[in-house]
Amino acid sequence: MINKLMNEIKKKNAPVVVGLDPNLSMIPDHIMNKAIKEYGETLEAAAEAVFNFNKGIIDTTYDLIPAVKPQIAMYEQFGVPGVAAYKRTVDYAKSKGLVIIADVKRGDIGSTSAAYALGHLGTIKIGSKEYNPFDGDFATVNPYLGSDGVKPFIDICKERNKGIFVLVKTSNPSSGEFQDRIIDGKPLYEHVGEKVREWGDEFMGDEYSYVGAVVGATYPEMGEKLRKIMPRTLILVPGYGAQGGKGSDLKPFFNEDKLGAIVNSSRGIIAAYKSEKYQQFGSENYNDASRKAVEDMLLDIRTGVGL
Numbered sequence: 001m002i003n004k005l006m007n008e009i010k011k012k013n014a015p016v017v018v019g020l021d022p023n024l025s026m027i028p029d030h031i032m033n034k035a036i037k038e039y040g041e042t043l044e045a046a047a048e049a050v051f052n053f054n055k056g057i058i059d060t061t062y063d064l065i066p067a068v069k070p071q072i073a074m075y076e077q078f079g080v081p082g083v084a085a086y087k088r089t090v091d092y093a094k095s096k097g098l099v100i101i102a103d104v105k106r107g108d109i110g111s112t113s114a115a116y117a118l119g120h121l122g123t124i125k126i127g128s129k130e131y132n133p134f135d136g137d138f139a140t141v142n143p144y145l146g147s148d149g150v151k152p153f154i155d156i157c158k159e160r161n162k163g164i165f166v167l168v169k170t171s172n173p174s175s176g177e178f179q180d181r182i183i184d185g186k187p188l189y190e191h192v193g194e195k196v197r198e199w200g201d202e203f204m205g206d207e208y209s210y211v212g213a214v215v216g217a218t219y220p221e222m223g224e225k226l227r228k229i230m231p232r233t234l235i236l237v238p239g240y241g242a243q244g245g246k247g248s249d250l251k252p253f254f255n256e257d258k259l260g261a262i263v264n265s266s267r268g269i270i271a272a273y274k275s276e277k278y279q280q281f282g283s284e285n286y287n288d289a290s291r292k293a294v295e296d297m298l299l300d301i302r303t304g305v306g307l
Contacts (some may be wrong), residue, residue: 016298021037031052070093101136116152163211193213234262
């Protein structure tokens with residue numbers, strides 16, 4: 001799967017991923033009202049609106065981008081119908097040829113971690129039949145519990161040709177409370193980066209490892225250090241756009257081959273129609289605003305990185 005993702009990035013010259021992280025405040029009235037008319041003021045209506053909102057964005061951006069990253073919490077908030085909308089979103093994005101980065105941030109130990117990995121990346125056999133419960137291509141993984149929490153994911157990835165992105169240095173302002181702590185003369189995030197490289201060296205694709213890393217765009221100087229520590233690791237870079245990251249900050253995350261990173265934008269794309277820059281599209285054409293926001297993001301990144 002890492003080879004497919006890298007090939008799609010090259011083919012489209014688009015090291016970007018759209019984060020499908022919707023909440024009800026983003027859903028245009030015409031989508032929400034239609035869902036309520038059909039399902040009433042219910043969780044089912046909210047989930048239906050979320051799926052149709054996502055569908056519109058996927059339909060207008062899939063030719064520009066290699067991947068989408070649905071954040072499962074934004075679906076879980078609507079209960080069982082929301083989780084079903086998550087799965088519908090994954091299936092629909094796959095039907096358009098997109099790679100799915102499941103932003104689930106799982107991390108536990110032993111059989112629990114294995115169950116998470118099976119559910120999001122693997123297959124379950126029931127009698128004579130096998131099922132792919134959520135069918136993601138990559139999953140985000142929290143390494144805080146150590147190798148016991150990560151190895152079950154790697155095992156499933158090896159079986160299923162899937163991949164993971166391990167949280168190394170996250171984009172949120174308080175990430176340094178733990179991640180920047182100095183341990184044995186260097187910050188914790190460097191220790192995690194070294195472990196990601198070690199795991200990845202055992203599971204390589206053609207150019208990059210199946211074990212990727214998450215490093216926030218809001219910390220480019222740390223990204224530069226981690227790029228050197230993990231030269232064959234694909235870095236998922238959140239924090240672009242709404243969180244303050246911009247194209248000119250991103251060069252340190254890439255290798256000299258102009259590869260090695262995939263940059264995420266969520267609110268800046270899916271809620272673009274709400275911003276002053278794209279307000280001319282209006283809520284009825286929210287998906288066209290998202291497409292224009294993707295085009296602008298690509299131009300910014302290509303210029304900043306020199307693609």
